[in-house]
Amino acid sequence: MNQIESNKQWQPTACILCSRNCGIEVETNKQEIVKVRGDKAHPISTGYLCQKAQRLNFYQNHNDRLNSPLRRCSDGTFEKISWDTAITEIAAKLVNLRDTYGGHSLAYYGGGGQGNHLAGPYAKALRLAMNTSNYYNSLAQEKTGGFWVDGRLYGRQNCHPTEDVEHAEVVVFIGTNPWQSHGIRNARQILQEIHKDPNRKMIVIDPRRTETAAMADLHLQLRPGTDAFLMAAILAVIVQENRHNQGFLEKYTTGFNVVYNSLISVPIKDFAIKAGIELKDVYEAAHLISEAKSCSVRTDLGIEQTLNSTLNAYLRSLLFLITGNFGKKGANNFHTALVPMIGHSDEGKKQMRSKVTEFPFIANLLPPNILPLEIDTDHPDRTRGLVVDSSNPIVSAADTQAYRKAFAKLDLLVVIDVAMTETAAMAHYILPASSQYEKWETTFFNMEFPKNAFHLRKPLFNPLSGTLAEPEIYTRLIKAMGVFEADLSELREVAHQDRFSYAVAFQQTLAKYPKLFDYAPIVLYQTLGDTLPEGAAATAYLWATCHQFAGKDPDSVHRAGHQGEGFELGEALFNAILSSHSGVVFSINEYEDTWKFIKHRDGLIHLEIPEMLKALSLLDPTETNLMQDYPFVLSAGERRSYNANTIFRDPAWRRSDFDGVLRINPVDATGLGLSNNSWVKCQSKRGSVLARVEVSDTNRQGVVTLPHGYGLEHPASDGKRSQTGPHINELTTSNDMDPIAGTPYHKYIPVRLIKIHGEEL
Numbered sequence: 001m002n003q004i005e006s007n008k009q010w011q012p013t014a015c016i017l018c019s020r021n022c023g024i025e026v027e028t029n030k031q032e033i034v035k036v037r038g039d040k041a042h043p044i045s046t047g048y049l050c051q052k053a054q055r056l057n058f059y060q061n062h063n064d065r066l067n068s069p070l071r072r073c074s075d076g077t078f079e080k081i082s083w084d085t086a087i088t089e090i091a092a093k094l095v096n097l098r099d100t101y102g103g104h105s106l107a108y109y110g111g112g113g114q115g116n117h118l119a120g121p122y123a124k125a126l127r128l129a130m131n132t133s134n135y136y137n138s139l140a141q142e143k144t145g146g147f148w149v150d151g152r153l154y155g156r157q158n159c160h161p162t163e164d165v166e167h168a169e170v171v172v173f174i175g176t177n178p179w180q181s182h183g184i185r186n187a188r189q190i191l192q193e194i195h196k197d198p199n200r201k202m203i204v205i206d207p208r209r210t211e212t213a214a215m216a217d218l219h220l221q222l223r224p225g226t227d228a229f230l231m232a233a234i235l236a237v238i239v240q241e242n243r244h245n246q247g248f249l250e251k252y253t254t255g256f257n258v259v260y261n262s263l264i265s266v267p268i269k270d271f272a273i274k275a276g277i278e279l280k281d282v283y284e285a286a287h288l289i290s291e292a293k294s295c296s297v298r299t300d301l302g303i304e305q306t307l308n309s310t311l312n313a314y315l316r317s318l319l320f321l322i323t324g325n326f327g328k329k330g331a332n333n334f335h336t337a338l339v340p341m342i343g344h345s346d347e348g349k350k351q352m353r354s355k356v357t358e359f360p361f362i363a364n365l366l367p368p369n370i371l372p373l374e375i376d377t378d379h380p381d382r383t384r385g386l387v388v389d390s391s392n393p394i395v396s397a398a399d400t401q402a403y404r405k406a407f408a409k410l411d412l413l414v415v416i417d418v419a420m421t422e423t424a425a426m427a428h429y430i431l432p433a434s435s436q437y438e439k440w441e442t443t444f445f446n447m448e449f450p451k452n453a454f455h456l457r458k459p460l461f462n463p464l465s466g467t468l469a470e471p472e473i474y475t476r477l478i479k480a481m482g483v484f485e486a487d488l489s490e491l492r493e494v495a496h497q498d499r500f501s502y503a504v505a506f507q508q509t510l511a512k513y514p515k516l517f518d519y520a521p522i523v524l525y526q527t528l529g530d531t532l533p534e535g536a537a538a539t540a541y542l543w544a545t546c547h548q549f550a551g552k553d554p555d556s557v558h559r560a561g562h563q564g565e566g567f568e569l570g571e572a573l574f575n576a577i578l579s580s581h582s583g584v585v586f587s588i589n590e591y592e593d594t595w596k597f598i599k600h601r602d603g604l605i606h607l608e609i610p611e612m613l614k615a616l617s618l619l620d621p622t623e624t625n626l627m628q629d630y631p632f633v634l635s636a637g638e639r640r641s642y643n644a645n646t647i648f649r650d651p652a653w654r655r656s657d658f659d660g661v662l663r664i665n666p667v668d669a670t671g672l673g674l675s676n677n678s679w680v681k682c683q684s685k686r687g688s689v690l691a692r693v694e695v696s697d698t699n700r701q702g703v704v705t706l707p708h709g710y711g712l713e714h715p716a717s718d719g720k721r722s723q724t725g726p727h728i729n730e731l732t733t734s735n736d737m738d739p740i741a742g743t744p745y746h747k748y749i750p751v752r753l754i755k756i757h758g759e760e761l
Helices: 051-055 083-101 120-130 144-154 187-196 227-240 246-252 256-263 268-275 279-291 309-321 368-375 400-407 470-480 489-495 499-512 514-526 537-552 554-559 567-579 591-596 610-617 666-672
Strands: 009-014 023-029 032-038 070-072 078-080 106-110 161-163 170-174 201-205 218-220 295-299 332-334 385-389 412-417 429-432 451-454 584-588 632-638 662-664 679-683 688-695 703-707 712-715 721-724 749-756
Touching: 070 083, 083 106, 083 120, 083 385, 083 412, 083 429, 083 470, 106 120, 106 368, 120 385, 120 470, 120 514, 144 309, 161 295, 170 279, 170 309, 187 201, 201 227, 201 279, 218 279, 227 256, 227 268, 227 279, 227 309, 227 610, 256 610, 268 279, 295 309, 309 610, 332 591, 368 400, 470 514, 470 537, 489 499, 499 514, 499 537, 499 567, 514 537, 537 554, 537 567, 537 584, 554 567, 554 584, 567 584, 662 666, 666 688
Parallel strands: 106 385, 170 201, 170 295, 201 218, 385 412, 412 429, 632 703, 662 688
Antiparallel strands: 009 023, 023 032, 070 078, 070 429, 161 332, 451 584, 632 749, 662 703, 679 688, 679 749, 712 721
16 A cells, blocks of 8 residues: 555545445544545535544544454463464464364354445455355344345345435334434435425334434334334225225236235234324324325334344335335335345255254344354354454344353354454454555445445555454465465466456456356455555455446446446446545436346236235234333333444543433333432343433333443553443343344343442442
8 A cells, every 4th residue: 555644634435333334524634533524525425424423533543453463372361473373373273173073163253344345255255265154244133034025025135125215205214213323315414304394294113202203293102012013004004995006016016915815804903002002193104105106114123123023024015015115216116236235045945054053044144143052052063163353242242141151162263353342352363454444445335226326435544553454364364274276477467468358367267267266356356456556456356346237237337427338338337436535326227127126037026925924913912022020121222322333442432421321211210219310220031231310201101222332341541441331232132033034132122120229339
């Protein structure tokens, strides 16, 4: 990499605190991020910014940054070792476990957080070298129920719809608070526009009166865990009053008759009572949705990590499908993907399953909830070695206690991260990565339609001494494992001539060494990468990706303004991405293109999913889920103004809510003798945490909330490590999960509260 100037300057990059990855400009001084502002040149966020990005220097510079490979000693401490020693020893141990017990004895967790995705294909190459399919990440803790439903509806689990909230006449937010969690383009700006427009309506379904709910025309403040009942009731009103879009259903779908027969028998009044919603409000929601010229439905963790989560994903989809709000402006639509985030797992006889729990893969992923069980067992096929990248499952995955016990049993735990996390503290080897602002990076969260953009970010700083970018780490490990054997000198020489000649030589090399096909990113990195400007070698595989995408969908690339035919079009797209540091539009589609995305052979949406219709029929409005000893429901992981993800380790980044308070309804607080700043022990069947109380009428009675992103350890000024705020996964158990997707019930944790007096703290 060329030396990066250390004087103050404004540089384009992106925020890495949520999946929107808004374009920003930062003023830097040496290794410091001094000021942050929105980047008006970014093709999607166009200068938008929320308050959290202003604190990004707390990610870049803090006392937990790692600057040397570390190896665990017999006494549990760590010693610094060289990169060569670390790579050699780790590679040998991975090979030994793979060859002794089989590739299934190894697993991989994480790989990219909120926007550090450039290393994804290199991580996939490492999994191939490990000969393992065992892949766990945060998507499988949140989204796989939706992916499974998408696979049944549209033909493949990576047929992923997005939502056009920006142009919708009616917007439905279920289990999400975009004011804090974002997830939609320029969230606060768009929410304000909808709120102020008398011709547009906003429906929010949430047990809390969130900032978004406070702006809604209709807030359905349901009981936690009853989302399926409420959505089924709304759908039943629509079909019972013949408000479904029959023309759309006949033209684009199959199986509606079976769905209709299931919905027509839903006891609307009983389901409304179960959800705690007035019957008139159920009807109003159904009428607003069905009468709108366009309606977009946006959901998130609130229905993805609670009871009936996969059924929730199905009913959510039916809301926009049976009303014909699909494949048009202001509705839900598919999106293009330059680099797809997920894959597809076949069902039936070809379905892959984990070795110990026999849990099925969805979108080529396994749910983190099962990982402790896959490790902590005497099963001969148990997981023995694990590589964790840019993730901290000890804190972020359900059942911290189970994770600690399981990780202690691993023969090999390797952690790749920028900081000394709680997971890294248990590792046998720690490999220090450069930060997201010290290397070329990008996000694969490109989910816009009809205009989609890709933002490749150049580094702001030189790498912290002793660190390496993940593509280099993975390349070294793969080569040390001995699976990558080919003479690339001739291909490297051709790369310095011209790219067309290189393309020919690249195909010839793969034909000569067919085993290299799976390691194509490594080949590109070590050959074409040498020719790319400003040390951008890790971006080399994007060259092949751009050519592949331009060949598959040249019309959308042309509409985005890129010129040329065939090879020239792919070159134009790659050059634009490489040189446009504020991001570039790579595809513009027509709404008619929607139907090309469907993968069923008949080209139709298959509405009938037998497992889901059975689950719907089993919903019992008389059943109670609460336990007498645990009278409150904790919704864990609330989004607030100053909580993000666990990449912010220094608690000083927060301007408010330093303790991560437990919010409780005033009536409940009075009943327990609690007031603001009281302390309680929040206790579940699994464990307990201490929390400071905030009395808030935003919560329903019986509902308490805690934020995520707390419970992290960080060194104080005296060097001693201390924990800030409640560690919510001390309360969760890996057994409480969706039976199909394995997603945890973070939003439905039965708890009891015990008042703590000062002398007990």
